[in-house]
Amino acid sequence: MAKKTINNDVLIANIIKGIEEVKGNDIDILDLREIDTAVCDYFIICNGTSNTQVNAIVSSVQKTVSKELKDKPWHVEGTDNAEWVLMDYVNVVVHVFQKHIREYYNIESLWGDAKIISIENKY
Numbered sequence: 343m344a345k346k347t348i349n350n351d352v353l354i355a356n357i358i359k360g361i362e363e364v365k366g367n368d369i370d371i372l373d374l375r376e377i378d379t380a381v382c383d384y385f386i387i388c389n390g391t392s393n394t395q396v397n398a399i400v401s402s403v404q405k406t407v408s409k410e411l412k413d414k415p416w417h418v419e420g421t422d423n424a425e426w427v428l429m430d431y432v433n434v435v436v437h438v439f440q441k442h443i444r445e446y447y448n449i450e451s452l453w454g455d456a457k458i459i460s461i462e463n464k465y
Contacts (some may be wrong), residue, residue, distance in 0.1 A: 348411055350383055353434050355378070356410045360403035362464055364395065369461035370415060377455050382435045385456070387449060389439040393424035399438045400427050407431070429444050 344450070354371065361369055366388040374380035390396040400421060407413050421429040425443045429436040437449060450458060 343350040344445045348413055350433055350438070353407065353411065353413070353431060354386065354408050355385060357386050357403050357408075357431075357434065357436055358461060360406035361399055361438075362387075363406065364390075364398045364402045365410070365463075366390055366395075366399045367441070367442075367463065369463075371459040371461065372450065372453050373459070374453065374456050376457075380453075380456075382430075383433045385435050385437060385449065387444070388447060389441045389444045391441065392438065393440065396424040396427055396440055397421060398439050400424075403429060403436060403438075 354453050360367060367390065369386065369388045372385040372387065374381075374385060388399065390399050400418065404414065405416075413427040415429045415431050418427065425440050426447070427438045429438070439447075
C-alpha cells in the first residue's frame with residue numbers, strides 16, 4: 343500500500359503548532375528547495391531551555407502531527423541527551439536544540455543560501 347502524500351505546508355503548520363504548544367523558542371523555517379545539494383525541502387529549527395523542554399517539544403510535535411495528519415517521523419535521534427534532537431519527516435526535518443547547542447552549531451549559517459522565515463512567538 344502506498345503511503346499518502348502530506349502537503350508540506352500542512353505538515354509545517356502542524357509542526358509549528360506542536361512547538362508553540364510547549365513554548366518552543368526562536369522558530370525558523372529554512373526553505374531549502376532552491377539548493378541542489380539539500381537533503382530535504384525544509385528545515386524547521388527551534389530551541390528549548392532545558393533537556394526536559396527539548397523532549398517536551400519533540401513529544402508535542404509528534405502528538406500533534408500524529409493526531410492531525412496520522413503521520414509519524416521516519417526517524418528521530420538525540421532524545422537520550424536532548425541537546426539536539428532531529429526529527430525526520432522526509433521532506434521536512436525538525437531540529438530541536440538547547441539554546442547553547444544551537445548557537446554553537448549555527449545551522450542557519452551553514453545553509454546560508456536558504457530562505458529563512460522566522461516565526462514570532464505567540465506568548
